Amino acid sequence: MELLKAQLKLMPEWNAMLQQRYQILQTIALSKGIGRRSVAELLDLSEREIRKEFDQLRTQGNIIVSRDGTEITELGTYLLTELKPLVDEWSGRHEKEQVLRNLLSLQEVHIVPGNSDESVQTQTLLASEAARFIFSKLESRMITAVTGGSTIAKIAEQLPSSSKFQQLQFVAARGGIGKDVQLQANTIASMFAQKLNGSYKTLYIPDTLSESAYEAMKAEPFVQEMMDLYEQMSILVHGIGDATEMARRRNSTAEDLKFLKERQAVSEAFGYYFNAKGEVVHRIRTIGVQLEQLEQTPYIVAVAGGAQKAQALQSYFQQAPRQSVLITDEGAADQLIHH
Structure with a gap:
């Protein structure tokens, strides 16, 4: 070399x-x-x-x-x-990774070429790099939680089929969101399990609950079991969304959208909405991974790319745990570094 x-x-x-x-x-x-x-x-x-x-x-x-x-x-x-x-x-990507790691105070940053906003090829590269990283950290009897979304679904597709690990378990990090079942965390957890010869646990409840339903669900044994699994997870794989886009996917009302705009929400992850400073400005009632559970998780793998995601990434990583690993593309990285 x-x-x-x-x-x-x-x-x-x-x-x-x-x-x-x-x-x-x-x-x-x-x-x-x-x-x-x-x-x-x-x-x-x-x-x-x-x-x-x-x-x-x-x-x-x-x-x-x-x-x-x-x-x-x-x-x-x-x-x-x-x-x-x-x-x-x-190509200069290695240097950009170092700059971004220092800028966002993260454990690791991986950058793939291209801009996901413009190229399906870059989206696939992003998923492939994430799959490679996740596979390199897997160990037998490990619990991995995954959120939903098209990016995380692509990661499952890019994982190699393997049975080298024993008793791997994959869990849905949240309930359903939107009408596309293929992109929900439950489906993606099963895809991970199928590729890696593991088992999976699903969370078949709506992503957003009324106050009474939320309180009732928290007491259910299967919810308690999922919460215990979240406490034991070694890897969490998640995306980062634009606040307004994610609210629309949840079929939020005009009043809800106005509420988020007034509070200057920029990004969303795990049902939490953050402003430009990384402060939580809104939280939906949802059963799933809670923000406080992230601190004890060894590997938090955030996967998001495209220049249009830069503002959301900047917002979320203001408060993200330092052991977070960002896997992104040059489109987002260049925006973060130069703006």
Whole structure:
């Protein structure tokens, strides 16, 4: 690796070639059976360029091209892993990770290339990086809680199928929200469990409850069991939402939206709404992970990307536990660093 760094310093034009070839290989790895045209469109390159790069990667034994599309080989996967630190360093992402870690006072920050607001490819990269990090921290008999949302669902899809861990348990970090069952925490917890040969616990109650229903539910044995599991969780995987967007997903009334606007709510997580200073300005009555339970959780993995999420991220991390790990993209990172 040191020799490669020296070569790149001597011939910096290799850097652009390395970055592009790495990106092509990464795209193939994330999209099994993808064709040349699709890769060209995703990376905004000409088909002629892609054809040339495909020929080179195939000759090197990094990819296999067939009528069913293109797939990465074991050698290609190995190269992606080995070259990642160098590619991140030469692209400037490694330096951005350090700046953001200090800026937000976090344990770790991981940044993937691109902007999730503009690219499905970046959304997949975000989920893949989160899946890689979570898998690296798993141990047998560990309890992992997951929230809902499209980003967290993508993480489950990117996890490798594995049975190397014993007695893993995945729990829904909250009740249902919205009408899309596939994106609810219950469904996603089951997806994690299926991929990793674990068990799961669901929380089939509405995300928002009336005061009387909330008090009654808290006394239910199954709710008490879930609360005990939250106390024991080692990993919590969650997204961070824009306050207004999340309120609308909950079908909040015009009066509720006005209430949040008056209190200058910026971000939302776990049913809590935060202002720009990270102060809780509203909390919905919900059964699920509570803010005070985060302090004792070893790994809190926050996954959110896109330039439009920057303000929400800035808001939430004003008060987030210091052991939090942020996995984001360059779109959000650049906004956070330069604004």
